[in-house]
Amino acid sequence: MANKKSDDKLVIKRPGYPTRGELVIGTVTRVLDFGAFISLDEYENKEGLVHISEIAPGWIKDIRDYVKKGQKVVCKVLDINPKRGHIDLSIKDVNDRQRREKMQQWKSEQRAFKWMEIAGEKVGIQRKELVDIGRKLLKEFETIYGAFEEAAFEGYEVLTKVTGEELAKVIEEIAKENIKPHKIKIRGYFELMSNAPDGIERIKKALMEIYSVKAENADVKVEYVGAPRYRITLEGEDYKSAEKILKKITNKVIKKIKKLGGEGNFVREAA
Numbered sequence: 228m229a230n231k232k233s234d235d236k237l238v239i240k241r242p243g244y245p246t247r248g249e250l251v252i253g254t255v256t257r258v259l260d261f262g263a264f265i266s267l268d269e270y271e272n273k274e275g276l277v278h279i280s281e282i283a284p285g286w287i288k289d290i291r292d293y294v295k296k297g298q299k300v301v302c303k304v305l306d307i308n309p310k311r312g313h314i315d316l317s318i319k320d321v322n323d324r325q326r327r328e329k330m331q332q333w334k335s336e337q338r339a340f341k342w343m344e345i346a347g348e349k350v351g352i353q354r355k356e357l358v359d360i361g362r363k364l365l366k367e368f369e370t371i372y373g374a375f376e377e378a379a380f381e382g383y384e385v386l387t388k389v390t391g392e393e394l395a396k397v398i399e400e401i402a403k404e405n406i407k408p409h410k411i412k413i414r415g416y417f418e419l420m421s422n423a424p425d426g427i428e429r430i431k432k433a434l435m436e437i438y439s440v441k442a443e444n445a446d447v448k449v450e451y452v453g454a455p456r457y458r459i460t461l462e463g464e465d466y467k468s469a470e471k472i473l474k475k476i477t478n479k480v481i482k483k484i485k486k487l488g489g490e491g492n493f494v495r496e497a498a
Contacts, residue, residue: 237344237354239361239371240271244314245304250325251275251316252333255298263294265302265316268333275314277302283319294318301329332370339372342405346397363389375402408464413473414496416458417480421489430457433484433491440475444468447476458496 245251245267253265256274263282267273277300282293294300302316321329340361347357361371367389368374377385379402383395390398421429434457437449445463452458459476463469477493484491 237340242271244307247304249304250329252301255294255296275316277316277318281317301326335372339375342401349397350393378402379406410462412462413469414460416456417493418455419484419491420455429487433480436479436483437476442472445472
């Protein structure tokens with residue numbers, strides 16, 4: 228819930244409880260000999276407990292060597308008991324990659340809260356109403372940042388049923404200023420062979436067909452892996468268009484090497 232003071236930052240929290248297995252971010256509020264209490268940053272008035280056995284692997288002599296009051300931590304939800312208001316958490320069950328990704332997601336969400344606040348001020352929406360709209364966006368898009376991403380890439384219309392047209396247009400404007408498309412990457416390699424005396428030159432000619440394909444909003448790179456393999460890496464803004472370009476490239480290269488009396492095929496590499 229947003230704080231009442233107008234100079235406080237807007238924070239939109241989720242109602243209810245997290246689910247088992249969910250990764251949550253929180254702030255250490257109390258550290259006792261048997262465990263640490265964590266205030267869940269993403270949920271309204273929710274606090275969980277990390278038992279000392281869930282702080283870190285192995286035997287822990289002093290819990291305060293691992294967690295301190297005010298520290299931000301990423302936890303996994305082990306169990307919940309809404310009747311008692313209990314939330315059991317684990318820090319040790321979160322690996323480094325999960326921790327980094329969750330922290331980055333929370334930073335992105337905090338940026339989105341600020342953008343939401345700016346959008347609300349532009350159209351004259353009061354804080355309470357803005358929080359209500361934000362909760363609806365969370366329900367619809369999982370995160371506030373996710374709602375801004377949708378507006379940036381799909382247009383304001385995806386938000387109008389939740390925000391109304393005026394606010395949706397302002398959100399789209401802010402989103403396009405601040406969110407750039409993610410680059411996706413697909414890779415594979417050609418296996419090209421020619422027994423002709425000038426076989427290497429013929430393979431080069433086949434590979435040159437790559438550059439005859441119009442690759443809008445995509446970057447294509449070719450590298451020699453080792454006979455007879457040549458890797459191709461294609462970076463684009465979305466999988467659909469990137470796959471279309473890759474298909475055109477592979478068809479042209481294979482067709483060319485066969486025309487020149489050689490053989491070839493294309494093998495897709497896993498993402």
